Amino acid sequence: MSLLLIALNAADAQAGAGFAQSFGAEFDVLVLTAGDVPAIGARQVFSVDQADLAPADAMAAMIQGHLGNYTTIAAVSAMWSKDLLARVAGLEDSPMVTDVIAIPAPGQYQRPIVAGSLLATVEVEGAPVFLTIRPAGFAKPEERANGSTSSLAAPGAGQAVRTHKSASQGGRPDLTQAKVVVSGGRPLGDAATFERLIGGLADKLGGAAGATRAAVDSGIASNELQVGQTGKIVAPDLYIAAGISGSTQHMAGMKDSKIIVAINTDGDAAIFQVADYGLVMDLFEALPAIQVALD
Amino acid sequence: MKVLVPVKRVIDPYAKVKANAEGNGIDTTGVKFEINPFDEIAVEEAVRQKEKNPAITITVVSVGPDAAEEQLRKALAIGADEAVLIQTDEDLDSRAVAHELAAFAQELQPQLILMGKQATDNDANQAGQRLAAKLGWPQATFACAMEFAGDNLTVRRETDEGEETLSLPLPAVVTTDLRLNEPRYIALPGIIKARSKPLTKRPRLTDVKSQVRTVKVEQPAPRQAGVRVNSVAELMAALRDRGAL
Numbered sequence: 371m372s373l374l375l376i377a378l379n380a381a382d383a384q385a386g387a388g389f390a391q392s393f394g395a396e397f398d399v400l401v402l403t404a405g406d407v408p409a410i411g412a413r414q415v416f417s418v419d420q421a422d423l424a425p426a427d428a429m430a431a432m433i434q435g436h437l438g439n440y441t442t443i444a445a446v447s448a449m450w451s452k453d454l455l456a457r458v459a460g461l462e463d464s465p466m467v468t469d470v471i472a473i474p475a476p477g478q479y480q481r482p483i484v485a486g487s488l489l490a491t492v493e494v495e496g497a498p499v500f501l502t503i504r505p506a507g508f509a510k511p512e513e514r515a516n517g518s519t520s521s522l523a524a525p526g527a528g529q530a531v532r533t534h535k536s537a538s539q540g541g542r543p544d545l546t547q548a549k550v551v552v553s554g555g556r557p558l559g560d561a562a563t564f565e566r567l568i569g570g571l572a573d574k575l576g577g578a579a580g581a582t583r584a585a586v587d588s589g590i591a592s593n594e595l596q597v598g599q600t601g602k603i604v605a606p607d608l609y610i611a612a613g614i615s616g617s618t619q620h621m622a623g624m625k626d627s628k629i630i631v632a633i634n635t636d637g638d639a640a641i642f643q644v645a646d647y648g649l650v651m652d653l654f655e656a657l658p659a660i661q662v663a664l665d
Numbered sequence: 666m667k668v669l670v671p672v673k674r675v676i677d678p679y680a681k682v683k684a685n686a687e688g689n690g691i692d693t694t695g696v697k698f699e700i701n702p703f704d705e706i707a708v709e710e711a712v713r714q715k716e717k718n719p720a721i722t723i724t725v726v727s728v729g730p731d732a733a734e735e736q737l738r739k740a741l742a743i744g745a746d747e748a749v750l751i752q753t754d755e756d757l758d759s760r761a762v763a764h765e766l767a768a769f770a771q772e773l774q775p776q777l778i779l780m781g782k783q784a785t786d787n788d789a790n791q792a793g794q795r796l797a798a799k800l801g802w803p804q805a806t807f808a809c810a811m812e813f814a815g816d817n818l819t820v821r822r823e824t825d826e827g828e829e830t831l832s833l834p835l836p837a838v839v840t841t842d843l844r845l846n847e848p849r850y851i852a853l854p855g856i857i858k859a860r861s862k863p864l865t866k867r868p869r870l871t872d873v874k875s876q877v878r879t880v881k882v883e884q885p886a887p888r889q890a891g892v893r894v895n896s897v898a899e900l901m902a903a904l905r906d907r908g909a910l
């Protein structure tokens with residue numbers, strides 16, 4: 371039994387390390403873009419010499435050549451890993467389980483279904499098994515030295531060609547790894563107001579900004595900030611939801627946060643059912659007041 | 666040019682769902698079923714492309730029970746040309762679905778397969794990538810805009826950090842994200858009118874079995890009830906007490 375952890379970069383290797391260490395067998399890590407690999411106790415570290423992740427067809431073909439005898443191939447759940455691992459699983463015609471939150475018994479995996487309304491335990495037949503995992507369900511990693519390191523050549527050209535790339539992270543911590551997330555919904559109204567009230571409070575707290583689908587769809591926030599069933603899954607120490615109704619789809623992405631604060635003018639909003647602290651108040655009054663209170 | 670759109674019949678994404686009495690599946694009594702929202706977006710996109718280029722023919726296919734005819738009729742009402750139901754009452758995993766779709770695609774020979782990024786019942790997010798791998802075609806997942814450019818397809822796709830644009834030679838597989846388009850509203854008469862479009866039913870094309878089987882379904886533990894605070898000052902005091910700030 372052995373595990374290959376596939377990581378996008380150093381931070382992602384760190385995010386998957388707790389799962390890998392708790393897996394109960396030796397593991398190697400394959401880091402897909404250049405960077406220093408943290409000490410996570412991998413038997414072998416393979417680093418691919420490329421600045422940017424190549425499109426999935428080229429990447430998958432390359433990874434298929436490095437699958438060796440691993441029984442499990444895993445990556446932290448993200449858009450890049452779902453894009454890539456499912457293609458490798460397809461090439462191998464092997465089973466895959468998405469968004470694993472626990473391994474209740476060998477060969478069994480627990481995962482949320484129907485936007486997190488239910489938890490399913492699945493049994494898998496066949497090998498190797500591909501997994502995308504949500505780190506929040508697994509123990510925190512210890513710092514441990516890695517074994518040997520080797521670098522791998524960048525993948526050859528594939529059929530798909532990237533012609534443009536944009537990133538609008540804007541200096542804030544990564545949403546999926548931030549300790550504090552401040553999220554806003556539809557009532558924020560426009561991008562400048564979102565940035566001032568949600569972004570401003572996030573900066574005061576050293577956190578990341580998040581948004582609902584309604585906020586993203588109406589151009590208030592950019593798509594990579596969407597939290598939920600079809601956006602990012604976050605589990606920070608503190609999640610502040612302002613002007614968010616609490617749809618099942620949104621809560622699928624944040625209800626494992628340690629402390630949830632909800633600010634909403636509607637005392638009956640569903641978000642209050644998961645909030646540790648609920649404040650029935652206009653967010654245009656509450657958010658500036660919180661910023662002042664933090665000064 | 667042929668465009669294939671696979672659609673899945675799923676439990677209404679806005680329904681409140683619970684586990685069945687046996688604790689091994691979803692309780693579907695009294696719950697509505699819908700076309701998977703991402704697949705509806707895929708059908709809408711195919712129809713918009715056809716509106717720009719009438720040479721396109723759109724085939725929708727579903728692997729599922731007889732009742733999935735309802736979702737195929739809806740796809741026809743949006744504007745697909747023909748529908749195929751590959752009949753099965755089994756709950757197939759994404760791998761088995763990809764095998765069926767690959768066999769069907771080999772027959773139909775479409776230039777583009779446009780499908781949802783994930784089924785909102787199992788949230789697997791696999792079938793498109795698996796299908797692309799099986800066929801040896803390039804893929805663009807999480808599409809938020811697309812345009813034909815000669816023998817190529819230009820796809821803008823959402824990524825973890827923002828967006829990127831891929832140029833893909835055809836044939837290719839594209840999976841849709843929420844922001845690709847907003848599906849048109851179809852009134853009931855439209856669905857009835859679509860009854861005259863061809864819908865064929867056929868048995869499964871492969872004997873591939875699911876390798877991922879659900880053995881238990883349960884309700885997640887509810888969160889502990891929280892408290893209401895009456896002012897920002899009270900909220901800040903509570904957060905400071907908890908050590909959250």
Ligand SMILES: Cc1cc2nc3c(=O)[nH]c(=O)nc-3n(C[C@H](O)[C@H](O)[C@H](O)COP(=O)(O)OP(=O)(O)OC[C@H]3O[C@@H](n4cnc5c(N)ncnc54)[C@H](O)[C@@H]3O)c2cc1C
Nearest residue numbers: 555556557582583584598599600601613615619620635653
């Ligand atoms: C397939 C599918 C996938 C989806 N995926 C996601 C997803 O990943 N993430 C996601 O978020 N959504 C997702 N959705 C959409 C989801 O169903 C909801 O429509 C969305 O989350 C609602 O966003 P919202 O809370 O900002 O807006 P609304 O539902 O409009 O809620 C706004 C809230 O703000 C309150 N409010 C209004 N004014 C103020 C004020 N001045 N001060 C304080 N409160 C105020 C209102 O009382 C209300 O509760 C998905 C939907 C589907 C069908």
Ligand SMILES: Nc1ncnc2c1ncn2[C@@H]1O[C@H](COP(=O)(O)O)[C@@H](O)[C@H]1O
Nearest residue numbers: 671728759780781783784789790791792
């Ligand atoms: N039974 C099915 N019949 C037709 N298409 C399907 C079926 N299951 C999945 N798909 C397609 O594959 C996509 C991804 O599904 P999944 O991998 O199950 O999340 C869906 O959005 C559909 O387009």
